[in-house]
Amino acid sequence: MRRGLLLALGLLATALAACAPEPAVAKPPVWVVRDADSELVIFGSVHVLPPGLDWRPPSLEAALAEADDLWFELPVDPAAEAEIAGLAAARGVGAPGWSLSASLSPEGAQRLRRAVDALGLGFALVDRLEPWFAEVMLAAAQYRRAGADAAFGVEKAISAAAPAGIERRAFETPDEQIALFDAAPLPEQIASLEQSLREMEARPDAYADLVARWMAADLDALEADVLAPLRRVAPVLYARLVSERNARWVVALAERLDGSGRTVVVVGVGHLVGEEGLPAQLRALGYSVEGP
Numbered sequence: 001m002r003r004g005l006l007l008a009l010g011l012l013a014t015a016l017a018a019c020a021p022e023p024a025v026a027k028p029p030v031w032v033v034r035d036a037d038s039e040l041v042i043f044g045s046v047h048v049l050p051p052g053l054d055w056r057p058p059s060l061e062a063a064l065a066e067a068d069d070l071w072f073e074l075p076v077d078p079a080a081e082a083e084i085a086g087l088a089a090a091r092g093v094g095a096p097g098w099s100l101s102a103s104l105s106p107e108g109a110q111r112l113r114r115a116v117d118a119l120g121l122g123f124a125l126v127d128r129l130e131p132w133f134a135e136v137m138l139a140a141a142q143y144r145r146a147g148a149d150a151a152f153g154v155e156k157a158i159s160a161a162a163p164a165g166i167e168r169r170a171f172e173t174p175d176e177q178i179a180l181f182d183a184a185p186l187p188e189q190i191a192s193l194e195q196s197l198r199e200m201e202a203r204p205d206a207y208a209d210l211v212a213r214w215m216a217a218d219l220d221a222l223e224a225d226v227l228a229p230l231r232r233v234a235p236v237l238y239a240r241l242v243s244e245r246n247a248r249w250v251v252a253l254a255e256r257l258d259g260s261g262r263t264v265v266v267v268g269v270g271h272l273v274g275e276e277g278l279p280a281q282l283r284a285l286g287y288s289v290e291g292p
Contacts, residue, residue, distance in 0.1 A: 029217040030057050031272065031279040031291030033253075037260040040253060041067070042278060042291075044269030045154035046214055048143065053152070055215060060264070064158065068261040069167040073268065074177060076159040076168075084174035091182045092133025100127045100134055103190055111197040119145065131189035132181040135196050142200065143207065158266055171249050171267070180240050188237040195233045217292050219273045226270040243276055250281045257287065 033040040041063035049055065064070070074080055094100065101109040112134075116123045119141040126134055150156065162168075181189075199206055206225075213221040231238040249271070256263055265278075272278055283289040 027217055028055055028057060028214050029219065029269070029272065029292045030059050031289060032059075032063075033257070033279070033282050034288045034290075035257050038257045038263070039063075039261075040257065040263045040265055040282075042265045042267075042272065043154070043158075044214070044272040045158075045266050046211060046269060047155060048148060048150045048153045049211065050148040051152050053211070053215075055154070056157070060158075061161070063262065064162055064264050066262055067163075067166055067264045069169055069256075069263050070158070070162050071169045071171065071263065071265045071267075072155055072159070073171055073266075074174060075170045076155050080170075080174055084178060087174055087178040088133060088136070091178060092130050092136075093128055094130050098128065098130075100129055100131065103131070103186075104194060108190075108194040108197055111194075111201060115142075115197060115200055130182070131186070131193040132184065135189075135193045138196070138200070146207075155266060158264075171245075171252060180245075184237050184240055188234040191234045192230065192237055195229060199229075214269055219292055222269060223273045227274060242270065246271055246276050246278060246281065250278060250285070253278065253282065254285060 029044055031040075031042040033042065041060065043057075043060050074084065101112055104112060112126070113123065115138055116126050119138065121137070121141055126137060129137060159168075203209075210222075210225055213225060227238070227242065230241070249267070253265065267278070274280065279289050279291055
């Protein structure tokens with residue numbers, strides 16, 4: 001399943017679970033951005049993780065204890081989760097007469113049928129979904145079957161560990177994030193789903209590989225695994241989910257740096273790697289950036 005799309009889903013993906021890798025020494029990447037009177041500690045998350053994974057870097061925990069404010073992609077609370085789930089269900093179903101399988105290539109339609117049958121889903125239900133929502137549903141079922149739970153994801157863990165008085169901020173609203181997918185061009189949605197269906201069959205351990213690379217802070221492998229597939233098969237969707245969002249978030253962070261204080265920022269790791277990643281863009285603006 002397309003890692004880039006799944007990472008960008010944020011709290012919509014809270015139902016996802018994944019094949020659990022063996023516990024490892026925690027060392028996912030952390031960046032520290034500074035100017036004269038401000039500090040941003042930026043952590044790249046995987047939104048859904050298996051239980052028992054020791055992923056928390058000590059530097060992140062120390063920064064969280066002293067932070068004035070904490071930023072996520074979306075608000076991390078039950079109300080936001082319920083809102084985004086409701087919006088997805090309302091907007092992710094096709095118009096009367098829509099057939100997902102009929103919109104795919106013959107090979108893609110066959111892969112869709114095999115995936116639905118293997119995961120024990122109802123084909124009639126999935127066939128009524130728009131491609132982006134079908135991709136989410138298939139991934140959720142696949143990973144949930146593997147035994148992981150969204151309760152162990154980075155955002156929920158950090159939100160629960162944050163000091164009671166910390167100011168909480170979000171880059172996007174649930175409505176804004178769902179619109180990124182729902183308003184994407186249909187051919188791009190289809191291309192992403194077709195590629196994801198191919199990967200489900202060809203790379204059943206793709207998520208476990210992703211988590212291992214994240215734990216090892218292997219940024220080159222993360223870029224190749226998270227960003228490159230989506231950029232190749234659906235460049236317009238990639239621009240909506242990665243390039244354009246990163247550009248907006250850099251503006252918001254630069255405005256925060258114009259003030260003073262300590263901030264922790266937690267977003268999907270796909271937003272932090274490569275030349276378009278937040279650390280590289282902030283470095284290009286002249287800020288001091290420490291990290292991998």
